[in-house]
Amino acid sequence: MRRVTGGLAALAVLMITACAQEPPAPDLARLGFTTGAFEAQQSAEQAFASGLSAAEMSDFHRAVSARPHMAGTDGAREVAEYLQRTLSGFGLETTTYEYQVHLSHPRDVQIAITAPTRVPLSVIEPSSDLDPDSRHPELTPGFVAYSASGDVEAPIVYVNYGLPADYARLSAAGVDVSGALAIARYGRSHRAVKVHTAQEQGVRGIIFYSDPADDGYVRGAEAPDGFWRGPGMLQRGNAKFSWFWHGDPLTPGVAASADAPRVDVAAAPTLPRIPVAPLPWSEARKILERLDGPVAPAGFQGGLPFTYRTGPSLSVHLKVAMDDGLKTIRNVVARLPGRGPQTVLFGTHHDAWTFGAIDPGTAMAVLLEMGRGLGALGRQGWQPERSIEVAFWDAEEYGLIGSTEHAEDFQQSLREHAVAYVNTDMYYQGRFDAGGAATLRDFVVEVARDTPDGDRSVLDGWRESEWARQTPDRRRQGRGAFDVELRALGSGADFVPFQVFLGLPTLSLEFIGAGGYGFGTYHSNYDTRAYFDRVADPGFRQGLVLARLLGTTAMRLANAEIVPYRYSHYGRQLATALAGVPAWGVDDEGRTVLAIDVSRAERLAGDVATKAEALERALDAALARGALDADMRQTINMRLARLEQRLLNEDAPPDERWFRHVVHGWNIYAMYDGQPFPGLAEAVRLRDEARRDAELEAIAAGLTRLAEGIDEVHALVR
Numbered sequence: 131m132r133r134v135t136g137g138l139a140a141l142a143v144l145m146i147t148a149c150a151q152e153p154p155a156p157d158l159a160r161l162g163f164t165t166g167a168f169e170a171q172q173s174a175e176q177a178f179a180s181g182l183s184a185a186e187m188s189d190f191h192r193a194v195s196a197r198p199h200m201a202g203t204d205g206a207r208e209v210a211e212y213l214q215r216t217l218s219g220f221g222l223e224t225t226t227y228e229y230q231v232h233l234s235h236p237r238d239v240q241i242a243i244t245a246p247t248r249v250p251l252s253v254i255e256p257s258s259d260l261d262p263d264s265r266h267p268e269l270t271p272g273f274v275a276y277s278a279s280g281d282v283e284a285p286i287v288y289v290n291y292g293l294p295a296d297y298a299r300l301s302a303a304g305v306d307v308s309g310a311l312a313i314a315r316y317g318r319s320h321r322a323v324k325v326h327t328a329q330e331q332g333v334r335g336i337i338f339y340s341d342p343a344d345d346g347y348v349r350g351a352e353a354p355d356g357f358w359r360g361p362g363m364l365q366r367g368n369a370k371f372s373w374f375w376h377g378d379p380l381t382p383g384v385a386a387s388a389d390a391p392r393v394d395v396a397a398a399p400t401l402p403r404i405p406v407a408p409l410p411w412s413e414a415r416k417i418l419e420r421l422d423g424p425v426a427p428a429g430f431q432g433g434l435p436f437t438y439r440t441g442p443s444l445s446v447h448l449k450v451a452m453d454d455g456l457k458t459i460r461n462v463v464a465r466l467p468g469r470g471p472q473t474v475l476f477g478t479h480h481d482a483w484t485f486g487a488i489d490p491g492t493a494m495a496v497l498l499e500m501g502r503g504l505g506a507l508g509r510q511g512w513q514p515e516r517s518i519e520v521a522f523w524d525a526e527e528y529g530l531i532g533s534t535e536h537a538e539d540f541q542q543s544l545r546e547h548a549v550a551y552v553n554t555d556m557y558y559q560g561r562f563d564a565g566g567a568a569t570l571r572d573f574v575v576e577v578a579r580d581t582p583d584g585d586r587s588v589l590d591g592w593r594e595s596e597w598a599r600q601t602p603d604r605r606r607q608g609r610g611a612f613d614v615e616l617r618a619l620g621s622g623a624d625f626v627p628f629q630v631f632l633g634l635p636t637l638s639l640e641f642i643g644a645g646g647y648g649f650g651t652y653h654s655n656y657d658t659r660a661y662f663d664r665v666a667d668p669g670f671r672q673g674l675v676l677a678r679l680l681g682t683t684a685m686r687l688a689n690a691e692i693v694p695y696r697y698s699h700y701g702r703q704l705a706t707a708l709a710g711v712p713a714w715g716v717d718d719e720g721r722t723v724l725a726i727d728v729s730r731a732e733r734l735a736g737d738v739a740t741k742a743e744a745l746e747r748a749l750d751a752a753l754a755r756g757a758l759d760a761d762m763r764q765t766i767n768m769r770l771a772r773l774e775q776r777l778l779n780e781d782a783p784p785d786e787r788w789f790r791h792v793v794h795g796w797n798i799y800a801m802y803d804g805q806p807f808p809g810l811a812e813a814v815r816l817r818d819e820a821r822r823d824a825e826l827e828a829i830a831a832g833l834t835r836l837a838e839g840i841d842e843v844h845a846l847v848r
Contacts, residue, residue, distance in 0.1 A: 161573050162690030164753055171689055174512055178503045178681050184670040186502060187677070190216070191487070191495035191670075194480065195659050198268045201481040201525035201532075202233040202457035205268065209480050210460035213522050216498065217464035220505030222520070224464040229386040229535045230456045231378040232395070233528060234368075236273035238451040239407050241337060243417060244283055245445035251413045255655040256362045260354050263485060263658040272408045273450070274321065274338070275368040275528055276379070280405035281449045282335045285442030286311040288421060289333075290430040292324035293799065297331050299427040305440045308332035311448055313417055315341040315432060316365055320621075323798050325369045325402045335405040335448045339414030340365055343433030345648055346411060353650030354661055357643055361412035363654040366483040369406050370529040373798050374399045375788035376626050377534025383784025385539035386531075393785070395454070405450035420444055459524035461532045466504050468517040470764055472771065474687040475519045475544075476500070476552045476680065477533060477624050479526030483653045487662045489556045492673065493640075494522065496554060499677045500684065514688035516549060523624050526555075527653075533624035537632055544628070549693050549771045550635045551628035552683060558643035559672040561595035562588050565617040565804070566625070566637035567774065568703040573694040574616060574637065577686065581679040588679055589614075615703070618804025620796040622647070630791040631784075633775035635695065639680060641672050647802070691758075692749055693767050697840060701739025704793065704833070707806040708732045714814045724817050726810070731826065734833035741837055745844045752847050762846065769843045776835035779809075779828045792825075792832040 158168050193212055199205030210226060217224040243249040253272040257264040287307050290296040292314030300307060312333045314324050321338060328336045342348045345359040352360040359365075370379055378386040379400035380393045395401065415434050421441040431438050462480070478493035485491070501520045523532030537544065550570065562583075564574050578589035596614050597605070604612075619625055619638055629636040643649060649666075651657040667673055687693070708728045715724035749766070752758050758766070778790040789795055795808020805811050807829060813821035 161694035162692045187495045187670045190498040195485045195487040195491040213462040222464035227461045231386045233457040234275040235453045240449040261660045272364040274406040277406035283447040286446040291318045312336045317344040322369045338408045341432035348433035359650045364408045364410040366653040372529045376530045463521045466518045468514045472516040477521040480522040492557045493554045516688040534627040537627035552637045553625040555623040557641045559667045560643040562592040563642045565619045567635040568700040569695040572696045620804035622802030630789045633778045697742035704735040741840045748847045773839045777832040
């Protein structure tokens with residue numbers, strides 16, 4: 131393998147070395163650094179970049195994607211042991227943490243049309259001569275984790291995306307779903323939302339498939355050579371109701387140790403009560419093309435070459451038998467110790483539904499290469515001010531379990547010492563995608579500007595791609611006031627517990643392809659090294675860019691004399707978001723269904739911006755003139771790192787309010803999108819005046835605490 135990849139590696143190293151040897155920018159000012167400190171910092175960053183290797187990344191990637199490794203299996207244990215050995219070999223302090231969590235594996239999944247004629251349907255993805263891994267004996271049938279076990283035979287109804295509005299359209303058309311099975315296409319929202327909605331509608335079981343209109347030939351070239359899903363590829367996933375809490379479904383707010391108090395399985399609000407299973411579209415079409423009944427409502431037509439109808443006209447048998455219970459998961463955390471008490475935490479996950487060559491093997495290879503580079507610097511005597519930790523979480527695919535158990539287990543230490551959590555879940559050759567706390571936007575812009583990507587910087591590409599994604603109306607206004615922003619983080623990756631449960635400043639930094647975070651082999655048997663080499667990132671060119679960007683991010687967050695937050699930008703972003711909130715209470719006909727007065731919150735957001743601007747000017751000036759000694763910098767940094775936590779609402783226990791951040795949340799009806807002011811958004815959805823008032827008060831209280839915290843830091847600088 132080294133002979134095959136050596137040429138690519140040598141070329142990549144030459145490219146990176148050339149970039150690292152470019153003359154430094156004439157302006158060496160960077161957030162949180164004096165000029166002298168940044169000169170030393172830049173030397174260390176160049177040494178890190180010059181050591182990056184495509185050959186090493188290739189070796190790491192091949193090792194972690196060689197075998198299926200679902201959480202709770204021998205494959206996952208083997209990967210964790212490899213990570214422990216490898217990270218320790220880099221000279222990093224490496225620890226494996228074990229938890230006992232409620233997992234869900236398939237014993238038997240069967241689907242068949244039973245009337246008017248019997249047609250068995252396959253939940254086994256066909257093997258491919260192009261990819262020998264697709265015949266691996268440890269691959270499972272298609273399944274959905276946390277499906278209830280059940281055996282149902284009933285008429286089946288096509289319910290489009292399976293969201294509340296779809297059922298309302300069916301009801302208006304006279305289609306009764308109560309007591310039926312449902313078949314729904316993936317897209318628009320998380321599968322768990324569709325399962326929960328089906329339960330509420332009286333559906334007895336639900337089958338998912340990926341329609342070609344959403345993920346298939348209608349969108350473009352299919353796997354194995356294209357970006358979109360092929361006909362025999364199904365999508366696994368979990369159906370845990372994670373809007374109650376993330377992590378282990380039975381231990382909200384506490385680590386899932388062997389003796390942890392647990393919610394009774396039969397009463398757990400996180401677990402579905404109906405059977406669920408997936409099909410590839412080649413099998414799902416055998417149901418859809420046989421349905422009669424009314425023509426499906428407008429918006430229900432998918433990409434298959436026939437008219438979609440609702441049914442019910444077929445009887446379908448769905449049988450699911452699951453093996454549920456406590457199983458061991460393993461988080462592996464490596465540490466390069468710093469001089470001071472603070473920590474910067476990076477993470478990805480290591481479990482996968484099958485081989486995980488892209489999800490998460492790409493991110494694993496990048497973070498392993500980053501760890502190798504940091505370990506090499508450490509052996510040469512480089513020590514950052516703050517410790518850098520690189521974590522590989524288990525059971526992410528089951529609903530962010532490993533990362534959540536870590537956050538719950540070490541919540542006091544993390545809240546006291548962590549300055550940021552940075553996640554990368556996977557990458558693909560494509561556009562730069564950055565999300566996270568607005569406080570870190572200016573910092574990410576600087577790092578992206580300083581990271582080369584071919585003949586331009588990552589920032590140049592980021593600005594071009596974001597401008598291309600603007601609406602026509604916005605583009606007609608011109609670029610004058612346009613700049614990139616970090617997208618709001620909602621859910622779907624391991625940043626969630628750190629952002630909304632602990633209140634840490636959080637980032638997600640990745641490159642993504644044409645279809646966003648979906649890709650043709652996503653959660654299928656074909657997420658293999660062969661697909662990676664053909665389509666995702668041949669030669670690890672994009673991976674080298676991401677490794678450099680993440681390494682630079684780590685080294686600057688770890689070494690900045692003053693942590694590079696900009697709460698002034700946060701305050702302005704909050705004010706902008708609040709300005710749009712009153713429209714939430716207006717229906718499609720322009721009627722106000724719930725009045726929302728955000729004037730108090732807007733004034734407080736303005737106070738945050740004004741006070742933060744004054745603080746930032748004072749800090750920048752004091753740092754430049756050398757007025758802050760090491761002890762004062764440490765005191766200031768410890769205070770700054772806790773400011774985000776002032777936006778947590780901790781008035782209720784975790785089983786009642788696990789999502790504690792009053793600003794950041796998850797819009798469960800929009801896949802993984804972030805939702806500003808999530809409690810208030812839920813009050814509007816429910817048209818609940820009492821909850822509206824309580825949430826407005828919680829937002830005001832959080833902003834007041836934040837402004838007071840900024841004043842307290844400013845008092846140290848004056």
